[in-house]
Amino acid sequence: MKFISSTSNQYIKFIRKLRNKKERERSGKFYIEGLRLIGEALRTDFPLESILYCSDLLTSSFGKNAIDEGEKKGIDIIEVPKEVFNKFALKERPQGLAAVGIQKWVSIKEICNPKGLWIVLDSAQDPGNIGTIMRSLDGVGGKGLILLGNSSDAYHPTSVRSSTGALFSLKITKMSLMDFSEWNSKENMSIIGTICGEAINYRKYKFPIDMILLMGSEQKGLGKELLGMCEGLVNIPLVGSVDSLNLACAASIVLFEIYAKRQNR
Numbered sequence: 001m002k003f004i005s006s007t008s009n010q011y012i013k014f015i016r017k018l019r020n021k022k023e024r025e026r027s028g029k030f031y032i033e034g035l036r037l038i039g040e041a042l043r044t045d046f047p048l049e050s051i052l053y054c055s056d057l058l059t060s061s062f063g064k065n066a067i068d069e070g071e072k073k074g075i076d077i078i079e080v081p082k083e084v085f086n087k088f089a090l091k092e093r094p095q096g097l098a099a100v101g102i103q104k105w106v107s108i109k110e111i112c113n114p115k116g117l118w119i120v121l122d123s124a125q126d127p128g129n130i131g132t133i134m135r136s137l138d139g140v141g142g143k144g145l146i147l148l149g150n151s152s153d154a155y156h157p158t159s160v161r162s163s164t165g166a167l168f169s170l171k172i173t174k175m176s177l178m179d180f181s182e183w184n185s186k187e188n189m190s191i192i193g194t195i196c197g198e199a200i201n202y203r204k205y206k207f208p209i210d211m212i213l214l215m216g217s218e219q220k221g222l223g224k225e226l227l228g229m230c231e232g233l234v235n236i237p238l239v240g241s242v243d244s245l246n247l248a249c250a251a252s253i254v255l256f257e258i259y260a261k262r263q264n265r
Helices: 010-017 021-027 035-043 061-072 082-088 127-139 157-163 177-187 224-229 247-263
Strands: 029-033 048-053 076-079 097-102 117-122 144-148 171-175 190-194 211-215 232-235
Touching: 010 021, 010 082, 021 029, 029 035, 029 157, 035 048, 035 061, 035 097, 048 061, 048 082, 061 076, 061 097, 117 127, 117 247, 127 144, 127 157, 127 247, 144 177, 171 177, 177 224, 190 224, 190 247, 211 247
Parallel strands: 048 076, 117 144, 117 211, 144 171, 190 211, 190 232
Antiparallel strands: 029 097, 048 097
């Protein structure tokens, strides 16, 4: 167990830098904060480089047990005073427990003969949406998430927080549109796309067991090339004045409809 007392410590500065995408990409690390997230990371044996805690802020017995568990797993345990913890904490009222995780991306080669339910997001810009979609995907027993193009980062602090730990259970990868096209031509997965235009009502569609739910950005939707990969298109009928739904909301609605249909088979 270590103790860091200064806000000018290089490791503390590094943790603060993890708020930036460039540093996350360079280091392959990311920041985690909160009892629930760190407890879930430990439960799933997700790779953690360090756990940091502040004894003045950490009053939960669950959090203290997490520190003991992390130490048994060989994770670096670092105690810091309140002023140091507040230097890197993202919450206004931090719980006194944080961690540095090691990003876990699945390579294209590792996704062979994929089974179950997957979701592919093209150019999803909001990390909060990505995290919420991971939460819903995990909630219906989904297998993994594929991010295409210039989608936001699954390991962005907002995405990590919004996932409520689903990030640690799902298989996550990122691909270019070309790589995805080549991968799918080999794997031949059923791709069902969601659009705002004319399509089959999502509640009337017969979804296959092994499939990809494909969704585009809120601004542009799915491009022609991605639409051409779909064996079916569904929409969510709207009767009010709005013409579209938030991406995470729409994804959750369709994911749970897929789940409900599977339960009734």
